[in-house]
Amino acid sequence: MSQHHIMPLKMYFKVAAGLVLLTFLTVAFHQMNLGPLAGPVAFLIAAIKAALVLLYFMHLKYDNMTNRVVFGSGFFFLMILFAFSYVDIWTRIKAFSTL
Amino acid sequence: MTTHNPAAGGHQHSHHFDSAEHEYESDKLGIWLFMVTEILMFGGLFVAYIIFHQIYPEMFAEGAKQLSWKMGFFNTLVLIGSSLTMALGIYYNQINQSNKAFWNLIATLALGFVFLTVKYFEYASKFDTGFLPGKLLNVETVQATSQNLGMYFGLYFCMTGLHGLHVVIGMVLIGWLAYRTRRGDFNSEYYTPVEGVGIFWHIVDLIWIFLFPLLYLVG
Numbered sequence: 001m002s003q004h005h006i007m008p009l010k011m012y013f014k015v016a017a018g019l020v021l022l023t024f025l026t027v028a029f030h031q032m033n034l035g036p037l038a039g040p041v042a043f044l045i046a047a048i049k050a051a052l053v054l055l056y057f058m059h060l061k062y063d064n065m066t067n068r069v070v071f072g073s074g075f076f077f078l079m080i081l082f083a084f085s086y087v088d089i090w091t092r093i094k095a096f097s098t099l
Numbered sequence: 100m101t102t103h104n105p106a107a108g109g110h111q112h113s114h115h116f117d118s119a120e121h122e123y124e125s126d127k128l129g130i131w132l133f134m135v136t137e138i139l140m141f142g143g144l145f146v147a148y149i150i151f152h153q154i155y156p157e158m159f160a161e162g163a164k165q166l167s168w169k170m171g172f173f174n175t176l177v178l179i180g181s182s183l184t185m186a187l188g189i190y191y192n193q194i195n196q197s198n199k200a201f202w203n204l205i206a207t208l209a210l211g212f213v214f215l216t217v218k219y220f221e222y223a224s225k226f227d228t229g230f231l232p233g234k235l236l237n238v239e240t241v242q243a244t245s246q247n248l249g250m251y252f253g254l255y256f257c258m259t260g261l262h263g264l265h266v267v268i269g270m271v272l273i274g275w276l277a278y279r280t281r282r283g284d285f286n287s288e289y290y291t292p293v294e295g296v297g298i299f300w301h302i303v304d305l306i307w308i309f310l311f312p313l314l315y316l317v318g
Contacts, residue, residue: 006193016183023175023311027168030316039152042312049308057186057301059294064124067131074135078142082149089150 005062015056022049110289123291130295134302137265141306144258148313151250161244162251163315165230167221171315174217175307181210182304188276189297192290197280200293204277207300211270218263225252232256255314262310265303272296 026045055061116122152159184206191200229241236249
């Protein structure tokens, strides 16, 4: 198992610092009251943070293709769940019910 | 690679694997498949959140105002810290420094405990003021503007409750890792359980990364 990639110690601290910085950024944007953009902006920053955790802390950057594809498929199925639920709610329940 | 490998700290790969590497790769694949099920379990709640948020933006904003974003913010930093110590717990096991690995795992455990303590105070204040999920929320007592405010707190308690349950399970597993690290089970040749639990703990952090802005800020 000695051929496993070991990430240098410095990288872990850099990634953690990046995550803390982005958390402050989330709050800073929130204080600015961006209105309708607030949601997408917060989500975008969260996505960047998630990518940092996945690639470096969870070592996905150095993992094999199979594991990357397997994990990516989770988001693919999540998109299917979202798309069909969304279409259903907006064409059926939103249109005909007072929910 | 021979079956018996003294360098592996007494760990021998199971007989149904060709080699230790084969075992490691299979274990990792299993963990990633498990993570897919985690994403989909929380995903259902996130889909519900996004759709209902779009239908009732004012109600969600009213609910989010009841939460203390400072507590959520503090807990976000706590979880980032715990993710770092968890990653270091793996790192030090990878380079045969089990003492440092042990103390990083203990730090992770302590930070998990801090997270739950903050969560306890948050829940307690919601119970006290009557901001309960679904039908349990009395619109008149809490003087809510939105008649369906219980829906926000339903989502809040389901999402943070399921997340909190993951924190508790993660802490039990990390305690087990700390014990095994102390016992000298792990080294550069064998650290699969640390890596696996690490991935689980990081996904718990990852979910909180989305929960914090969605529930506390945007609302």
